[in-house]
Amino acid sequence: MSALLPFAAAGNGLTDWLAGLFPAGVPFWILGLLGAVIAFALIMVFVSVLAMFSTWLERKVAGHIQVRYGPMRVGGWHGWAQAIADGVKLLIKEDIVLADADRALFKIAPCLVLGAALAAFVALPFGPNAIVADLDLGVFFILAVSSVTTLGVIMAGWGSNNKWSLYGAMREAAQVASYEIPLGLSLMMPVMYYGSLSLHRAGEMQADWFGLHWYVFSDSFWLAIPSFILFFTAALAETKRSPFDLPESESELVAGFHTEYSGIRFSFFFMEEYAAMYLMSAVGTAFWFGAWNFPGLELLAGSALYAPLAVTVFVVKSMILVFVMMWVRWTVPRIRIDQVMTMGYKYLTPLCLILVFLASVWEWAKAALTGA
Amino acid sequence: MDDTTMERPLREGERLVELDVRTQDVEINMGPQHPATHGVLRVLLRADGEILTGAQSHLGYLHRCAEKIGESVDWLQYLPYTDRYDYLSAMNNNLAYSLAVEKLLGIEVPERAQYIRVILAELNRICSHLVAVGTYGLDIGAFTPFFYALRERELLLDIFEKICGARLTYAFIRPGGLMNDAPAGWTDQVRAFTDLFERKWREYWDLLVDNKIFVERTANVGVISEEQAIAWGCTGPMLRGSGVDWDLRRDQPYLVYDRLDFEVVVGQGYRGTVGDCFDRNYVRMYEMLESNRIVRQCLEQMPEGEIQHPEVGLVLRPAPGEAYVGIENPRGELGHYLVSDGNKIARRLRVRGPSFSNLALAEHLLPGCMLADAAAIIGSVDIVVGETDR
């Protein structure tokens, strides 16, 4: 994360920082292009490291839940280099494109999937100033861009020319289409509380109370807790994690939409999965669990340590949520597609609507009483 | 059904509606290489979206001509082949074949051998049910219970290894007795396992069987009525899951089962309808506990003595005749129908595998279910393809 730090101390986001480095006459598009390249590199590095760490963590978590150790050999200490070895293996493996596949779709799909997941990182705040672009629409942008991955999954399923893949793609389409609604609605509660769609702004607003004025501890906690449970459930479905892993459900669809993929293209799907998990966890952290705020951290404000520590706090908090996702995956069985739909439309969506109503009344009442 | 045409004449004001979406059923091959078919079963499914409209099993990918081999090798030489039809319950297969040959030979093995046979058969039943319950979890999408089940199975395999040197295919129970007596300390190891197992059993129950999602996925799915189960010749947990109180160990007692006290577990619709996938799994779960009880009683009752019938050598010459012996395998009735002409090779060796009959019904349960239920139903039958194909 240290790569992000130069501009973390400066203005608001990457382009602002770049603008400060160059004389005023430099055209904006050069700055934009340069910013884009730097941002892409940073995010790519971050996501790669994240995916590697997460695969290792997932295997260790799975191992320990399943009364075994998981990888223990590669690299020595608890198999820490296992993910690197896997990555190298995936890179040098033969990349098979089926003769009967729709070659164009088959090849575009993994790039689209990963690209969309990477793009969503743009609006993610890692620290008080460590954000690539502090969009006013922050969370809306993340939701919109990350659902493009669905398109990639459908392309992969269709392009593979395999019925199992097609089933996986169709399930993904059905599942994401129905869970986007509760996911979006469950985010309305914090959005109403903060009065902003920006994750960065949410982080700043949770800094009071010695760094503990998190949404879940605020006066709206009775809305925050149920809304977080709904959000987390919907996020599991959105990221195709068990018990909602129907698009790739192993025992039913072989491997679902990525049955026919191998090598680096397969690893793109893999990275996307972990990127999406982290993304959802990060949104959850930013909105509900105080983003980068942590008791005592403010004392360091202004020092050189502040920014890296803030980023660390944010990443650790997000990884805890990622861990919960893994925990859930290795504990529960998978539900059936009709039960997925029932849950989405009959339970999650109405509950979200009720919460939205309650939240709007509550936030309005608060504003009216305090005269704000 | 063709929705685009209307049979009756149009009434006034009506017009023909052409639906612009026409769907077509998908034909899809589940297997022979598929994670949920437990080997190389191939089920040809026809599906309308997620709903199955037809299913047809294709067998024979693992056909190893066991019955033909049986007509060309000695009676004793055939024993290792019995290990390989239902490789998860090889002790029981050995036992079924040995009893059938002993019936033709007209001999009864010494009492100690009978007790050791029962212990091994019941431990093997626990072993097999552990895999059945664990892999059923995999079919439903829960990975972890499988590892818990294999943890205890490993202890059992150690017990088997200690007594016969093999962990999967034993050829230990043989016509005339056993390969050898139990080594020193073996009974203590078995007793330690029975004590441990009762505690561990609770873990599978809490983690998998009583899990809300698991119940949702299995209760009321793939219901087999009592009449259906009987008409289709289902046996074992598949029959008992449908509420039929029938267990060969109690109703046609062989070996020393008549001296042992155990319950026959019958499906009761604990979470849904009698005869659903949950009940079949429920029967397996509780049968493990009953087997555990049987093993304990055998350890207490087991006498000292010989383990081999004195007159049985390596070349067997059973009397001419024909015999059918069926025993309660973990998956149901494993029967051997032997025809002998008095020579050292069988004239006909027919194997009646439980999975074979159980599976015949399974494909009739699939139409109308969802695609995910196909895995649940086939998993609940607990087939071993090595036995359906033999």
Next chain:
Amino acid sequence: MAKDATRDTAWGPVEIHREAARAAADALRSAGCPVELHEPNLPTYAPPGEGKRLAKKHKEENPEYEWRGDSYLLLTDRLRLLEVARFLRDELGYDMLIDATAVDFDAADDHLWAVYQLLALGRKTRLTLKTMVPKADCRIDSLVPVWPAANWHEREAAEMFGIVYTGHPDPRPLLLPEDWVGHPLRKDYQYPDEYHGISCK
């Protein structure tokens, strides 16, 4: 628990099944079905040293054929199989077909045996029903209308022995490939030299 079943031998009850076979034979005969009851004439337990003597005797083709095992009912008129099967199921309570198979005892025989293992859950008895199928006219009624369980067993017997089960709802080969030549469990079966270019020798 109910321990009403008897255990005669280590391999399971014997006497109860023999009794059941006798009862079934009487009932079928009084219903006008042409059945013969065959009972083993060797003792259930072998006297010491019996094995070799018997085999020798069999080689010398002793006309007084001695055998051991289960008693069975032989249906002498195979055309009445369906009727007998229905009678056994409906009147005598043999509600379960455990196994349906065939036996080719000798290549020189002009008959195959069709063998059915039945089980009465209520009375806890087993019954073996046997009938002869001439190799020249290898047809027999399918028992699927009586016991659906016969379906796969008959398909297997059909491909292995070349018996045609008339009235079978789904007479495809089960275990063998569709284009397999010959019926492998017949005693006169010739092993193929190759199958689709794969040498079988």
